[in-house]
Amino acid sequence: xxxxxxxxxxxxxxxxxxxxxxxxxxxxxxxxxxxxxxxxxxxxxxxxxxxxxxxxxxxxxxxxxxxxxxxxxxxxxxxxxxxxxxxxxxxxxxxxxxxxxxxxxxxxxxxxxxxxxxxxxxxxxxxxxxxxxxxxxxxxxxxxxxxxxxxxxxxxxxxxxxxxxxxxxxxxxxxxxxxxxxxxxxxxxxxxxxxxxxxxxxxxxxxxxxxxxxxxxxxxxxxxxxxxxxxxxxxxxxxxxxxxxxxxxxxxxxxxxxxxxxxxxxxxxxx
Numbered sequence: 001x002x003x004x005x006x007x008x009x010x011x012x013x014x015x016x017x018x019x020x021x022x023x024x025x026x027x028x029x030x031x032x033x034x035x036x037x038x039x040x041x042x043x044x045x046x047x048x049x050x051x052x053x054x055x056x057x058x059x060x061x062x063x064x065x066x067x068x069x070x071x072x073x074x075x076x077x078x079x080x081x082x083x084x085x086x087x088x089x090x091x092x093x094x095x096x097x098x099x100x101x102x103x104x105x106x107x108x109x110x111x112x113x114x115x116x117x118x119x120x121x122x123x124x125x126x127x128x129x130x131x132x133x134x135x136x137x138x139x140x141x142x143x144x145x146x147x148x149x150x151x152x153x154x155x156x157x158x159x160x161x162x163x164x165x166x167x168x169x170x171x172x173x174x175x176x177x178x179x180x181x182x183x184x185x186x187x188x189x190x191x192x193x194x195x196x197x198x199x200x201x202x203x204x205x206x207x208x209x210x211x212x213x214x215x216x217x218x219x220x221x222x223x224x225x226x227x228x229x230x231x232x233x234x235x236x237x238x239x240x241x242x243x244x245x246x247x248x249x250x251x252x253x254x255x256x257x258x259x260x261x262x263x264x265x266x267x268x269x270x271x
Contacts, residue, residue, distance in 0.1 A: 068127040
């Protein structure tokens with residue numbers, strides 16, 4: 001089986017799994033992104049380990065899952081339970097600092113920094129999917145689905161436009177293949193996608209779908225570059241190999257790790 005076929009099959013399964021998780025049931029959605037968070041954290045710490053960074057991965061994954069649970073509970077209005085979970089998460093942060101004293105590492109604060117960065121870079125954005133899908137107090141799957149649609153649209157058309165027309169490098173130092181022409185193509189088609197999504201869904205006003213599309217295209221580009229910067233520093237091609245032909249979970253969710261928090265900020269300001 002050639003790489004193109006692998007990419008097509010894996011990509012189809014990935015897209016269908018996201019659609020199914022979001023639309024089948026709120027519990028499916030919460031559990032799906034919880035699992036993605038755990039895998040993403042494991043990949044992040046594996047990549048960091050390539051440069052002899054010894055993150056406290058077990059405590060960090062536990063902290064990430066606690067943070068995820070706290071945001072999930074807040075999105076559902078369970079404030080009292082969320083406060084208790086937050087208290088346990090804070091204890092987890094303290095444990096990370098204390099553990100490092102006993103590990104006798106040459107670079108303890110580097111380990112601590114990467115441990116906490118993994119939680120905030122991976123677990124928090126994926127946990128915020130629950131906030132987006134419940135932003136108005138009711139479960140609104142199309143709102144979260146639109147973010148993924150725009151991310152996929154931007155990624156696909158940026159690639160296709162860049163392949164055909166790309167001449168001017170966007171950020172050559174970090175990602176030599178990305179071009180301004182590719183970014184413009186992704187931006188235009190993502191905004192067009194916002195009109196199409198709005199035509200089929202009344203979950204949000206057209207202006208809000210367009211705003212999310214613009215945020216996805218602009219912030220998503222930096223999300224992609226951020227993961228490229230991380231992998232370039234660690235001198236790895238992919239974050240993992242769980243998705244044949246695509247790499248790891250972080251390679252598929254890189255755009256969304258910055259887009260999701262940005263969309264949440266938009267909703268907090270807008271609504």
